[in-house]
Amino acid sequence: MTEEIAVIPGDGIGGEVVPAAIEVLEALDPDFEFVEGEAGDHVLESRGEALPDETYELAADADATLFGAAGETAADVILPLREAVGSFANVRPARAYPGVDSLRPETDLVFVRENTEGVYSGIENEIADGVTTLTRVVTDEASRKIAQYGFEYAEANGYGDVTVAHKANVMRTTDGRFLESVERVAEEGGYEHDEALMDALAMHLLLRPEEYGVVICPNLAGDVLSDLAAGLVGGLGLLPSANVGEGNALFEPVHGSAPDIAGQGIANPAATVLSAAMLLDHLGYDGEAERVRTAVEAVLKEGPRTPDLGGHASTADVTAAIVDRV
Ligand code: GGG
Numbered sequence: 579m580t581e582e583i584a585v586i587p588g589d590g591i592g593g594e595v596v597p598a599a600i601e602v603l604e605a606l607d608p609d610f611e612f613v614e615g616e617a618g619d620h621v622l623e624s625r626g627e628a629l630p631d632e633t634y635e636l637a638a639d640a641d642a643t644l645f646g647a648a649g650e651t652a653a654d655v656i657l658p659l660r661e662a663v664g665s666f667a668n669v670r671p672a673r674a675y676p677g678v679d680s681l682r683p684e685t686d687l688v689f690v691r692e693n694t695e696g697v698y699s700g701i702e703n704e705i706a707d708g709v710t711t712l713t714r715v716v717t718d719e720a721s722r723k724i725a726q727y728g729f730e731y732a733e734a735n736g737y738g739d740v741t742v743a744h745k746a747n748v749m750r751t752t753d754g755r756f757l758e759s760v761e762r763v764a765e766e767g768g769y770e771h772d773e774a775l776m777d778a779l780a781m782h783l784l785l786r787p788e789e790y791g792v793v794i795c796p797n798l799a800g801d802v803l804s805d806l807a808a809g810l811v812g813g814l815g816l817l818p819s820a821n822v823g824e825g826n827a828l829f830e831p832v833h834g835s836a837p838d839i840a841g842q843g844i845a846n847p848a849a850t851v852l853s854a855a856m857l858l859d860h861l862g863y864d865g866e867a868e869r870v871r872t873a874v875e876a877v878l879k880e881g882p883r884t885p886d887l888g889g890h891a892s893t894a895d896v897t898a899a900i901v902d903r904v
Contacts, residue, residue: 590835592646677879691800815846
């Protein structure tokens with residue numbers, strides 16, 4: 579049966595790396611129909627809204643979505659799109675690749691980030707001139723759900739170390755809730771894990787990443803710690819992600835729209851191509867997903883490489899090399 583893939587390039591380099599990933603997917607000749615939707619800063623300018631209803635519906639109704647990047651309108655684009663696919667978990671693997679100059683070559687981490695609440699609740703107010711507030715929502719239900727998913731992900735993918743990141747010594751009620759819910763799930767399921775204050779964890783990840791595997795995090799912590807991990811392995815051009823829902827899912831590189839290099843044709847397509855591999859996994863194309871990962875790994879090792887990895891190649895050169903190997 580033909581599967582419908584919503585394709586939403588978004589802003590900046592999203593318009594360069596998403597077509598690259600589609601080229602790789604097309605080389606595998608899966609039974610996919612790609613349907614493009616528009617969203618982002620440029621759509622706000624041209625249509626007065628960053629995420630038109632039809633793009634939201636496209637993602638909601640598709641079998642899976644490949645998204646590129648959001649710019650200034652991120653809160654109006656990627657947060658509703660995650661909601662459209664019913665995503666509760668944002669899975670962000672960060673691993674070092676042979677041949678890529680990385681700060682910590684022993685890094686193999688997966689951030690399992692709560693994807694619906696925390697400080698990304700969107701409840702912000704200006705309550706008086708110069709005084710603003712943000713409501714941090716943390717529920718037992720969402721915390722239990724991310725914990726269950728994280729522990730099961732670690733087991734299924736062979737990660738022995740599971741760490742729960744929090745700051746419950748300061749955010750006693752909200753992160754206290756998160757930690758208690760996660761601990762209850764661990765107790766019920768007999769899942770071994772450690773806990774870590776997220777600020778100290780940031781330092782430990784930098785010094786000894788090999789001691790960590792899956793990191794279960796509240797929303798903002800997952801966003802920040804995964805970017806830190808990108809720095810350990812060679813940059814944001816290498817980190818894919820999956821926004822996982824009950825049946826539907828959306829896949830996107832961890833990087834944003836990178837306005838500094840947008841339009842130059844030099845963006846690293848690896849993160850988006852690896853996100854497309856996660857999409858293939860999600861739809862049961864396991865063999866094809868592995869072929870994509872193997873091709874990306876080979877190109878990262880032998881080149882060509884984009885400037886972020888010290889090379890001189892263009893997005894098109896790297897994409898062609900991946901397609902050749904696929
Ligand atoms: N593809 C990633 C992207 O567009 N990032 C922009 C951003 O600010 N995202 C916030 C988030 O991941 O929650």
